[in-house]
Amino acid sequence: MKIKPEIRDRILNAARELVAEGVETPTNDQVREKMGKGSLTHISPVMREWKEQRKTEIAAALEMPAELKRVVETSLAQIWTAASKLANAGIEKLREDAQSKIDTAEQELVEALSEVSRLEAEIESLKSKSLECEQKGEVVEKQLSKLTTENSALHARVDDRSIQVENLKSELKEARADNKALQKELIAIAKGKNSKSKNN
Template identity: 30%
Template sequence: MAEKITKELVFDLADQLVAQGIDPTNLKIREMNESRGSLSSITPHLKAWREQRSAEAVESLPDMPEERLLAVLRPVWAELARESQAILKAEQATFDRERAQLKAEAESYMGEIDRQADEVERLQAELADTRKQLQQQSMDLSTLTERADQQAQRIDNLQQDKLAVDKQAQELRSELAAEHKHGEQLQVQLAAVNKQNNELAGDLKAAHEQATGLNAQLKTSQELVAETKQQLTTEKQRGAELGQQCNQQESHHSHNQCQT
């Protein structure tokens, strides 16, 4: 679509054409403006430029009788009228072309507007769906946030439990170290006890062997005692027999003395 052109630019371009000895027209103005600006936008500005130049020309004329002035201006007005008719026809043709172009563009724009309206309707439907999705996602996010808070609380509780477990584990490690140290001490004591037991076992073995020897000696002594007792018994019996014999002999000897 052709760009609009300003009044000041049209006046400036028209003055440049006049300075070059060229009669300004819509087409000339547009050519000098590198084909920018529509003829329909140039026409009113160029018309205003001509009216301004006519007024300036009239003002520059010397005072003269009205009839003479009219006689001088009639040919000018006639020329201006012919030029205006030619310009009007050219501008009408240009206007018709531009109107047809504008109509085609308008129809194209209407089609585009309809398409855009359909697109807007589709986008509105998508927007409604998106809003529903966002609402659902917001609800889901709220649920997830609540779960995340619960999970964070659970993690915090687990961390607290872990700290307590770590503390307890440290205490147990300390106790274990103490027990280990105590165990080492007990092992040293046990080794000493085992050594003492081994020594006592050796002493016990020696004592057992000594006891065995003493038992053998005791048995021998008991046998000697029993044998001695037997001999004593035998000697007592012999002594008793000898005593009886002595008594008998004494009795017999006394009897014999009495008879003598």
């Protein structure tokens, strides 16, 4: 089909504008929409030719001299080493911080549980004394109420520390997973670059 030069130019201009806007591979419908109107019977063959020509241009642009390839490979190795060190240092610092917080929270939890046990024993002792000393019931009742309140507060503290320990363990687990994912990405990038270098 003979396509007028002005129509061909409009189609190609629309395709180039779409690429400039970030559309890597414009479709025929996108080109028609960019033009505002047009026939797919005109757009389709022009776009086929343009895409083939663009592939050739991109392939030519991607070719690089052997010396540049060596520089890229050396740089990639250096980047990989630096990124690995940073990733490992970051996860190790995060692990140490999280473990320190976990240890502190667990220690506080042990202390709180010990205090709970002590208070509960004291409550039981006071209950026993209150039965023996009814005349001092009011005083004992106040002490019992106070200790019961303290016990409730410590129970709440224990629950809070338990939640904090679990959250810190979860954060540590996520950090380890993030580190593994980062290392996999770096390996994939390195393999991709090496594969591209071999193909070229």
